[in-house]
Amino acid sequence: TEFHGDIVRQFLQAFEYIKSKLPKEAILNKETGLREDRHILPEEALREALANALAHRDYLVQSSCVNVDLYADRIELSNPGESLIAIEDLEKASSKARNPSLIEFLKAYNITDKTARGIPTIYQAARNRGLLDPKFENISGDFKATLYFSSPHSGRDKGWVERIAVNCNLK
Numbered sequence: 001t002e003f004h005g006d007i008v009r010q011f012l013q014a015f016e017y018i019k020s021k022l023p024k025e026a027i028l029n030k031e032t033g034l035r036e037d038r039h040i041l042p043e044e045a046l047r048e049a050l051a052n053a054l055a056h057r058d059y060l061v062q063s064s065c066v067n068v069d070l071y072a073d074r075i076e077l078s079n080p081g082e083s084l085i086a087i088e089d090l091e092k093a094s095s096k097a098r099n100p101s102l103i104e105f106l107k108a109y110n111i112t113d114k115t116a117r118g119i120p121t122i123y124q125a126a127r128n129r130g131l132l133d134p135k136f137e138n139i140s141g142d143f144k145a146t147l148y149f150s151s152p153h154s155g156r157d158k159g160w161v162e163r164i165a166v167n168c169n170l171k
Helices: 007-021 043-055 100-108 120-129 156-165
Strands: 023-028 035-039 066-069 074-080 136-141 142-148
Touching: 007 066, 007 100, 043 074, 043 100, 043 142, 074 100, 120 136, 120 142
Parallel strands: none
Antiparallel strands: 023 035, 066 074, 074 142, 136 142
């Protein structure tokens, strides 16, 4: 599926389309006591990854576009233009903008975070959900972000940790 139009339209259409394809899980809302469905991948992680792909894309490479590949256990987003920051420093370094005017435009439309902390937001959202850490790579002139739907722990492990937390009154 391809999305055309201005950047805001492309973002909104792609975001909704991707969310419609993501796996969901049932959770118990502790406040209401009702079962709710939620995406396994936190929406804030997806939003930041997609916004980063659009905002940091090298638009001088006209024959290429942002690509999104969905798999059973992950989503991969890639865009032309390698990271301007060393991969090992992404989580802690200040943001460097390839397209500063575009980033300001996306901030004005509330698509990107005002703090320019997209990568740390992605890491934190995945960790808060107990998922594997995302993976970021520079590959042949492209930047690729991989966000996982899986956890490093089995369901049995998670249950054990939850029981210990309840028994020991931990949060």
